[in-house]
Amino acid sequence: MSKLWGGRFTKQTDELVEQYTASISFDKALAEEDIQGSLAHVTMLGKCGILPSQDVDQIKQGLLQVLELIRTGEMEYSVSDEDIHMNIEKKLIELVGPVGGKLHTGRSRNDQVATDMHLYLRKHVISFVELLGKLQEALIEQAKANKDTIVPGYTHLQRAQPILFAHHLMAYVSMFERDIERLKDSYKRINTLPLGAGALAGTTFPIDRHFVAEQLGFERVYENSLDAVSDRDFIVEFLSNASMMMMHLSRLCEELVLWSSTEFQFVELDDAFCTGSSIMPQKKNPDVAELVRGKTGRVYGNLVGMLTVLKSLPLAYNKDMQEDKEGMLDTVATLDGALRLFAPMISTMKVNKERMRQAVRQDFSNATDIADFLVNKGLPFRQAHEVIGKTVLYCIQRGVYLLDLTLDEFKQFSPLFDESIYDVLQPEQVVNARNVYGGTAAPQVEGAIQRAAGALSDTQLWVEQHQPALATI
Numbered sequence: 001m002s003k004l005w006g007g008r009f010t011k012q013t014d015e016l017v018e019q020y021t022a023s024i025s026f027d028k029a030l031a032e033e034d035i036q037g038s039l040a041h042v043t044m045l046g047k048c049g050i051l052p053s054q055d056v057d058q059i060k061q062g063l064l065q066v067l068e069l070i071r072t073g074e075m076e077y078s079v080s081d082e083d084i085h086m087n088i089e090k091k092l093i094e095l096v097g098p099v100g101g102k103l104h105t106g107r108s109r110n111d112q113v114a115t116d117m118h119l120y121l122r123k124h125v126i127s128f129v130e131l132l133g134k135l136q137e138a139l140i141e142q143a144k145a146n147k148d149t150i151v152p153g154y155t156h157l158q159r160a161q162p163i164l165f166a167h168h169l170m171a172y173v174s175m176f177e178r179d180i181e182r183l184k185d186s187y188k189r190i191n192t193l194p195l196g197a198g199a200l201a202g203t204t205f206p207i208d209r210h211f212v213a214e215q216l217g218f219e220r221v222y223e224n225s226l227d228a229v230s231d232r233d234f235i236v237e238f239l240s241n242a243s244m245m246m247m248h249l250s251r252l253c254e255e256l257v258l259w260s261s262t263e264f265q266f267v268e269l270d271d272a273f274c275t276g277s278s279i280m281p282q283k284k285n286p287d288v289a290e291l292v293r294g295k296t297g298r299v300y301g302n303l304v305g306m307l308t309v310l311k312s313l314p315l316a317y318n319k320d321m322q323e324d325k326e327g328m329l330d331t332v333a334t335l336d337g338a339l340r341l342f343a344p345m346i347s348t349m350k351v352n353k354e355r356m357r358q359a360v361r362q363d364f365s366n367a368t369d370i371a372d373f374l375v376n377k378g379l380p381f382r383q384a385h386e387v388i389g390k391t392v393l394y395c396i397q398r399g400v401y402l403l404d405l406t407l408d409e410f411k412q413f414s415p416l417f418d419e420s421i422y423d424v425l426q427p428e429q430v431v432n433a434r435n436v437y438g439g440t441a442a443p444q445v446e447g448a449i450q451r452a453a454g455a456l457s458d459t460q461l462w463v464e465q466h467q468p469a470l471a472t473i
Helices: 015-021 024-047 053-072 084-096 098-104 109-145 165-190 209-216 225-230 233-259 287-310 319-347 353-361 367-376 381-398 407-411 427-432 442-465
Strands: 150-155 158-164
Touching (some): 024 098, 024 109, 024 319, 053 084, 053 098, 084 098, 084 109, 109 319, 109 442, 150 353, 150 427, 158 165, 233 287, 287 319, 367 381
Antiparallel strands (some): 150 158
């Protein structure tokens, strides 16, 4: 059968060209969005008197039949029909006859595909906000259960200062809150309608773009037809946001891998989120965390790939822009899989509180507090720093820790030491001494948990308010 656009051509498309230029293998993921946009478009054509009502009704029924074929898996896709738009239109014409060809009145594949991607990303951004909220909820619950659990805090992967484990977990809650904020902010740019821009210049038909926007739940329409069909900023922005989300997940994955190792033994991941070895029966591998960490690279690659495609494209549409979909679809699938696994993995994680406490008592992470102790006694900080450095060296040479020293041993480094130094050095005291906003002291962590719970409620409300955008056809 000839192409729907083949009137101007005298030869059939070379088979290799068909295979190379076709996008149906991946853009069929946009099938439901394509039909959703087409239903709104044909409704508008009827409202504006561009098509008679009987044609509109017939096309709508045909589109719903195609949708049913898609949902039941009975839809057959053809490479010769290039993309999801042409496959659906071809099937529509088969079902309802020549009237199906009127569906494309007043639009182009250029504004059609852009609309599909706006609809697709809009749906998934709402889903990702919801999934990030669930991950935050899991982290908050673990934080609540570990408000008295003290763990070494690290810089350079060296023990630095003791902190509450809840404080450490809440750092990730803050990271994911920024991710949620970025997604919510990007939503208004995703929720902009390009349909009606035609190929690049608009259309001669008296269409009503704002009516279509209302039908599809878009908040606004593109102001410029050239920009409407060539804009992929919303995809770049999503890929950038996704890259940061994966980076945050990857950082947490790295810590989960370390914490669950024999060397740390801080946590144990549930068996459901680990795998074994084909040769070493004792192994319990944190494969989910490792794979999420590994998949971060492909999301970064999709962002760089999209930026590279766009970097020197003239206005308006170019075939290069067919490359906008695979990376976007892959990123959505990668991020969706990671987020759906992460919340239950965190929820079921067992925390070894005793091992964490043991680690805190076998290091020098309380050294800074001795310096602060001496500063409060009137010694300049730089001098106090030198005094404690020598004290730590003395301990290392003797294989002991600061709390093991006698008062006389302390006094040989400074006469300012007194019996109260032993209270200052207790892990609980070290943690609670940092009672400043954002600090690790118990009251501050409790406040952070309460504020995060409030933000989580706001996130859940936002998702509920945007559920109409997810309405099925």
